Amino acid sequence: MSYDFLGAESQAIKLCERRALHIAKNLANVSTPNYQAKDIDFHNSFAAALSRVSDPVHTTNPRHIPISGNGAENPKEYYRVPILESLDGNTVEEETERKNFTENGMYYTASLNFAQNKVKLILDALKGGG
Amino acid sequence: MTSLMDLGLEQGLNIATSAMRAQSVRMNTIASNMANTGSVGSTEASTYRAQYVTFQEVLDNKENLGGVAVTNLTNSKTPLQKLYDPNNPLAGEDGYVFATDVDHVTSMTDMLDSSNAYKTNIEVMKTIKHMIHQALDAMKI
Numbered sequence: 143m144s145y146d147f148l149g150a151e152s153q154a155i156k157l158c159e160r161r162a163l164h165i166a167k168n169l170a171n172v173s174t175p176n177y178q179a180k181d182i183d184f185h186n187s188f189a190a191a192l193s194r195v196s197d198p199v200h201t202t203n204p205r206h207i208p209i210s211g212n213g214a215e216n217p218k219e220y221y222r223v224p225i226l227e228s229l230d231g232n233t234v235e236e237e238t239e240r241k242n243f244t245e246n247g248m249y250y251t252a253s254l255n256f257a258q259n260k261v262k263l264i265l266d267a268l269k270g271g272g
Numbered sequence: 273m274t275s276l277m278d279l280g281l282e283q284g285l286n287i288a289t290s291a292m293r294a295q296s297v298r299m300n301t302i303a304s305n306m307a308n309t310g311s312v313g314s315t316e317a318s319t320y321r322a323q324y325v326t327f328q329e330v331l332d333n334k335e336n337l338g339g340v341a342v343t344n345l346t347n348s349k350t351p352l353q354k355l356y357d358p359n360n361p362l363a364g365e366d367g368y369v370f371a372t373d374v375d376h377v378t379s380m381t382d383m384l385d386s387s388n389a390y391k392t393n394i395e396v397m398k399t400i401k402h403m404i405h406q407a408l409d410a411m412k413i
Contacts, residue, residue: 155407159281162403166284166396167332170291170340172389173298174327236392243399250403254410261413 147264151257153191157184158250160217165243168222168234176231179222181242184249187217281407283338284400290330290339291393297342298325298386305374306383312355312369314362319370322348322378348373 164181171177201207224233301323313319325342332338350373358367 163284166287169396170287171329174329177329258410
């Protein structure tokens, strides 16, 4: 496994992209009867992904079972519990989803900036600070 | 395991578009209902009935993109009200016409809800577009 110098940032970016799709789908189904809003737990998935970046588990034998789930490749999904039940069984709360979508966009911008700065730093080092 | 995870961010644009398409179908039926408020007919069968659309979630997998779709267009089944209006050219022998069951208030609230959902999805689209642009810009060092 090659050394992934953008470990944390790339995991965060991946997670943000997945989460954006989940929330986009929730907002698309805002008037679908019986639709159950789904989301991923960013903080737990990110922590799990990070622990795998810093201490990756390798399979050294073809009979080993690879670890799946909870990383950025396969974050755990959960159903959102609505504050108020709606009559048609839809659990999308527009305000919550909008807030999450904005928040997710901010995390995405931040992660991209961190990644970009890291690359700049490495380029600077390669050029000898010149 | 099939999920949203095999897809890129641009998939979000398709999800938002599917919702906008579904909401515009809904808006069309609402417009049709509103245009027919107060219309009458000579028989129960020939009188305009309020129409409703049904939405259903589209599950995401490798073939399908996910989002929302209109699955059904149903006519309302409530019995129509009979009105005594012998001067109406549509009135039968007994002087009665059938009034449509379009409800003003339901149509108005439906319209507001639909337009609100449409706006939300436009914003989703804008945000996702912005995110993609950011990712593209980050590649410029």
